[in-house]
Amino acid sequence: MKKVKKEKRRILLDFCEEKKHNIENYIKKGGFKALKRILKELKPDEVIEEVKNSGLKGRGGAGFPTGLKWHFIPKKIKPKFLICNADEGEPGTFKDRELLEKAPYLLIEGMTIASYAIGAEKAFIYLRKEYPLAKERLLNAIKDSIKHNFLGNRILGTKFSLDIKLFVGAGAYICGEETALLESMEGKKGLPRLKPPYPAVSGFLGYPTAVNNVETLCNVPLIMEKGAEWFRSFGTEKSPGTKIFSVSGAVKRPGIYEFEMGKITLSELVYEVCGAEKIEGVFPGGISTPPLKHGELDVSCDFESLFQKGTFLGSGGVIVFDREIPLIKILRKTAEFFKNESCGKCTPCREGTLWLWQILKEVEERKISKEGLDLAIEVCEKIKGKCLCPLGETCAISCEVFIRKFREEIEGEI
Amino acid sequence: MKREIKKILKEFENSEIALLQVLNYIQSKKGFVDDESIEEVSNILKISRDEIRSLVSFYHFIHQEKTGKYRIYVCTNIPCLLKGADKLISDIKNFLDIEIGETTPDGLFSVFETECIGQCDSAPAIIINDKIYRNLSREKIKKIIDRIKKNEES
Numbered sequence A: 001m002k003k004v005k006k007e008k009r010r011i012l013l014d015f016c017e018e019k020k021h022n023i024e025n026y027i028k029k030g031g032f033k034a035l036k037r038i039l040k041e042l043k044p045d046e047v048i049e050e051v052k053n054s055g056l057k058g059r060g061g062a063g064f065p066t067g068l069k070w071h072f073i074p075k076k077i078k079p080k081f082l083i084c085n086a087d088e089g090e091p092g093t094f095k096d097r098e099l100l101e102k103a104p105y106l107l108i109e110g111m112t113i114a115s116y117a118i119g120a121e122k123a124f125i126y127l128r129k130e131y132p133l134a135k136e137r138l139l140n141a142i143k144d145s146i147k148h149n150f151l152g153n154r155i156l157g158t159k160f161s162l163d164i165k166l167f168v169g170a171g172a173y174i175c176g177e178e179t180a181l182l183e184s185m186e187g188k189k190g191l192p193r194l195k196p197p198y199p200a201v202s203g204f205l206g207y208p209t210a211v212n213n214v215e216t217l218c219n220v221p222l223i224m225e226k227g228a229e230w231f232r233s234f235g236t237e238k239s240p241g242t243k244i245f246s247v248s249g250a251v252k253r254p255g256i257y258e259f260e261m262g263k264i265t266l267s268e269l270v271y272e273v274c275g276a277e278k279i280e281g282v283f284p285g286g287i288s289t290p291p292l293k294h295g296e297l298d299v300s301c302d303f304e305s306l307f308q309k310g311t312f313l314g315s316g317g318v319i320v321f322d323r324e325i326p327l328i329k330i331l332r333k334t335a336e337f338f339k340n341e342s343c344g345k346c347t348p349c350r351e352g353t354l355w356l357w358q359i360l361k362e363v364e365e366r367k368i369s370k371e372g373l374d375l376a377i378e379v380c381e382k383i384k385g386k387c388l389c390p391l392g393e394t395c396a397i398s399c400e401v402f403i404r405k406f407r408e409e410i411e412g413e414i
Numbered sequence B: 001m002k003r004e005i006k007k008i009l010k011e012f013e014n015s016e017i018a019l020l021q022v023l024n025y026i027q028s029k030k031g032f033v034d035d036e037s038i039e040e041v042s043n044i045l046k047i048s049r050d051e052i053r054s055l056v057s058f059y060h061f062i063h064q065e066k067t068g069k070y071r072i073y074v075c076t077n078i079p080c081l082l083k084g085a086d087k088l089i090s091d092i093k094n095f096l097d098i099e100i101g102e103t104t105p106d107g108l109f110s111v112f113e114t115e116c117i118g119q120c121d122s123a124p125a126i127i128i129n130d131k132i133y134r135n136l137s138r139e140k141i142k143k144i145i146d147r148i149k150k151n152e153e154s
Ligand SMILES: Cc1cc2nc3c(=O)[nH]c(=O)nc-3n(C[C@H](O)[C@H](O)[C@H](O)COP(=O)(O)O)c2cc1C
Pocket: A057, A058, A059, A060, A061, A062, A063, A064, A066, A085, A086, A087, A088, A089, A090, A173, A174, A175, A176, A177, A178, A179, A211, A212, A213, A214, A216, A217, A389, A390, A391
């Protein structure tokens, strides 16, 4: 077996501490150095320029260039907001949890730099209710950062002030979608807004708002300390940097792994690093991303390569499945998740996911024959391209690909 | 309760932004958000009862009906299913002699299914109130339930 360069380049996970996740230790490791230098030497625009040059793309799933997002924030309008998306609801994803619990100061420094860059004096962390330990650690980290004047009023003696508040969700996957998240913070049901306008122009309370994922923001202090060139020395031309993968399911060593973008294949990750043996397939980035069959895993883990294979890097939540449970059950559960989490605002998603789930459930319970699978594909086709936000769309694509790829195996089960 | 609601309002400066945090607080204190609480929140935050009700029905972790003192949320998403979540649920239902969504007659436990709780590397996993339990087996969950029962008796 070929030996994999095991996690040789951990740039984010190096900041994760089991026990010493306190501010003193973070400072000892070089933490807040970037912030100090920026506040002394750089203008906000220069920060945006550096992040743009680094080629950092959003790690929340959509992969939008971070520097460009910040660049779109209008300069003249006040106030502006930065919101860290820590809702991490995509099944099979737990990499933000690791960062939130074990490297909270890295996130706070990233948020402070980002806020300075876009001109926000108020920032929020939208944290999912399911992460009580992260809540405790973040509250503590905010408090200690204020104490050390890395946060709060007139940071490090400059004119820049920032207040970070923790906003805890109440259980709703859709609230991870950035505009639903904004609605939720405004005291409404988490229903996605029609885009445009994008949050960068009209976001929280109608003001310019940057919404960024936890992992995205954690990359920012490193880029600003070591430079865009350094960051670009990791990963590929189009996907620079590293990516944290959460691996779960039918593997011997589930957990969190960081690799350079595009420098490891899914097959190496699943078999060699995580010790999978006999498997059927893999969801590469949570169940919102169409599955790959066991024979299709020779693909590099980066945005472009997975896209070429008809799927997505998504959140990096790699779910490996075998025949421990029937495939029809995995498929039905996929549809069930989206059915449960559809916000109900648009009809194709609300009704479509419900029908899809009902059909698959009847196939699973052998109430209808395998022709039910054709009907399910038909429903998927009717959902596609007609939804307000990506939730219904991803459900349809993921389930349709699942049926097409595993049809024979599923028919054997029912 | 009034004092805590006002404290949250002060922290978030705006009653709309404070609303969900207030509901989270009431949920954790009372186990559900009843009409009386909705009335009180409505009066303090100056938000209509209907709007508050629509939130209460939207979010999974906020309950309209009375629940047990210990709310058990069992993850049933795929990584947990692959590690025996189905069996875990039937064990829990057996130990407590209730179905999903029900509360034990003594008012101690309610059981709910939930989607991925971000502990897939230690599946199967559950949440009881605000506490996470991972890598569960029949024996482990039995111990956890028994311990809670014993603590409640004494
Ligand atoms: C249904 C749905 C759920 C999402 N959930 C999350 C989430 O939990 N966390 C996250 O960071 N982004 C999530 N996103 C993506 C966000 O809308 C948004 O693109 C992201 O927060 C932007 O941050 P980034 O540019 O740093 O990736 C979700 C999107 C959709 C459509």
